[in-house]
Amino acid sequence: MTIDLLGQLAALIDGLPDDGQPKYLAIARALSRGIRSGELMPGTRLPPHRRLAEHIGVSVQTVSRAYAQAEKMGLVQARVGSGTWINALDDNRESAYLRAGEPRSEQALIDLSIAHPVCPPAHHQRFRDSLRELADTAHPDVFAACRPIAGLPHQRELASWWLNERLGMPGEPDDRILTNGGAHGIMLAISSVVQHGDLVLTEALTDHGLIALSRTLGFQLRGVAIDGQGMVPEALDAACRRFKPRAVCLTSSQLNPTGATQGEARRDDIAAILERHGVWLIEDDVHALLEPQPLAPVSARIPTQGFHVTSLTKATMPGLRAGYLTVPRSQLHHTLPRLRATSWMATPLCFEVANAWLEDGSVDQMAAHQRDLLAERQRLAARLLAEHGRASRPTSLHVWLSLPGSWRAEELQQLAEQEGVAITTATPFMVEQTPAPRRVRLSLGAEPDIERLEEGLRRLAQLLDDAPPPMMQIVY
Numbered sequence: 001m002t003i004d005l006l007g008q009l010a011a012l013i014d015g016l017p018d019d020g021q022p023k024y025l026a027i028a029r030a031l032s033r034g035i036r037s038g039e040l041m042p043g044t045r046l047p048p049h050r051r052l053a054e055h056i057g058v059s060v061q062t063v064s065r066a067y068a069q070a071e072k073m074g075l076v077q078a079r080v081g082s083g084t085w086i087n088a089l090d091d092n093r094e095s096a097y098l099r100a101g102e103p104r105s106e107q108a109l110i111d112l113s114i115a116h117p118v119c120p121p122a123h124h125q126r127f128r129d130s131l132r133e134l135a136d137t138a139h140p141d142v143f144a145a146c147r148p149i150a151g152l153p154h155q156r157e158l159a160s161w162w163l164n165e166r167l168g169m170p171g172e173p174d175d176r177i178l179t180n181g182g183a184h185g186i187m188l189a190i191s192s193v194v195q196h197g198d199l200v201l202t203e204a205l206t207d208h209g210l211i212a213l214s215r216t217l218g219f220q221l222r223g224v225a226i227d228g229q230g231m232v233p234e235a236l237d238a239a240c241r242r243f244k245p246r247a248v249c250l251t252s253s254q255l256n257p258t259g260a261t262q263g264e265a266r267r268d269d270i271a272a273i274l275e276r277h278g279v280w281l282i283e284d285d286v287h288a289l290l291e292p293q294p295l296a297p298v299s300a301r302i303p304t305q306g307f308h309v310t311s312l313t314k315a316t317m318p319g320l321r322a323g324y325l326t327v328p329r330s331q332l333h334h335t336l337p338r339l340r341a342t343s344w345m346a347t348p349l350c351f352e353v354a355n356a357w358l359e360d361g362s363v364d365q366m367a368a369h370q371r372d373l374l375a376e377r378q379r380l381a382a383r384l385l386a387e388h389g390r391a392s393r394p395t396s397l398h399v400w401l402s403l404p405g406s407w408r409a410e411e412l413q414q415l416a417e418q419e420g421v422a423i424t425t426a427t428p429f430m431v432e433q434t435p436a437p438r439r440v441r442l443s444l445g446a447e448p449d450i451e452r453l454e455e456g457l458r459r460l461a462q463l464l465d466d467a468p469p470p471m472m473q474i475v476y
Helices: 003-014 023-037 049-056 060-072 121-137 153-167 182-193 208-217 233-243 264-277 329-343 348-360 362-384 409-418 450-464
Strands: 076-079 083-086 176-180 199-203 220-224 247-251 280-284 306-311 322-326 398-402 439-443
Touching: 003 023, 003 049, 023 060, 049 060, 060 076, 121 348, 121 362, 153 176, 153 306, 153 322, 153 348, 176 182, 176 329, 182 208, 182 247, 182 280, 182 306, 182 322, 182 329, 199 233, 208 220, 220 233, 233 264, 322 348, 348 362, 362 450, 409 439, 409 450
Parallel strands: 199 220, 199 247, 247 280, 280 306
Antiparallel strands: 076 083, 176 322, 306 322, 398 439
16 A cells, blocks of 8 residues: 555544534545546555554544445445455446546547447437427327326326337236336335345346445345346345345346346256245346347246346337336335335336337337447447457447456556546446456447447547556555
């Protein structure tokens, strides 16, 4: 650990105003300020508790409480036997996407960091045309509805038919709730059956939105071992017996970040285990339309204890926040009040667009186009990164790239950014406090121009062909 980092931390702590708050909170706030300002970089290991305590003149217990508070805030992660490390903050990783409204320039980062579908001009035009048509043809309730309801009846009826026919998710219109995107559906499902402090199982690497939700709702999240098909049945069975979880959150198709997708036999095994243990299932199926052949959801096998969440976002337009939540009939009286409390009702206009597209076949056409575009980009990535280990699906948004030699993910991320390319490490997706995999996630959809994507992949390949420069090696 360099003296410079100790000095940085001391300066950040000294720079805070003395407002009478406990010292451990002041240290945590200083860490937050340093991380968000970029003075403290993701992937940096913080000083041992005793060493920082001696340097700034506080007790070891104060530093321990400060680190624990910072971990609760999502700023750092304590890894057994490895120390405390600064996280890659979600807002840092998504900053390029959040600035999407700003004009692009030649100097703009090539974005391989955000989970984003390809948005070709044809999709934009279809959206504009639909809005023009709906101005004259939309159902009157789209503009006048104000009651907190699960969705307008005609929208729920068509959605229910489509979920049955296209995704194989059984249910009646009364079992379906329209949500403002998949993330909203996940939150409603979890909060319906999970209380503060309950234990929830998920994949050892999972979507960072679920990790953030566990902090928001206050439930415990524990990871289960994964392989090339996602959650390992034997590991799930053992975790259910040992921990008695309240629920399991599962991504059955194209797990973020690895792309792992469960085959039919794996889905049968997982459903049987959950049914045997009587554990609630919350299934995140937002990537279902990116798979060429429909795969029946796990929750379709255990409909009385499975919540199924999907959306149109990843296959059509990211701005079309049309999410669909199928709820076990016994839990509707818990879920509907939470819908009312969080958004009153899903935005009817979005679902009127979705309805038009479901009815005329546009959703399937756009999903097929999206799969073709992603397949082209996956082939490009396979060619340019042929010398490096990769995991991906032929029509997935992501490539899960392993690192050669002595490369560390945080080093590659920093150097890639210096070369004008934004990528994501495994850190935001880690559930357990263990050493991070030596991998990075490359997202292939955010750049609409495939030539910019190709240039970004070339720059990354050139970096990987070299050893990390000595100045990137962290001294402890």
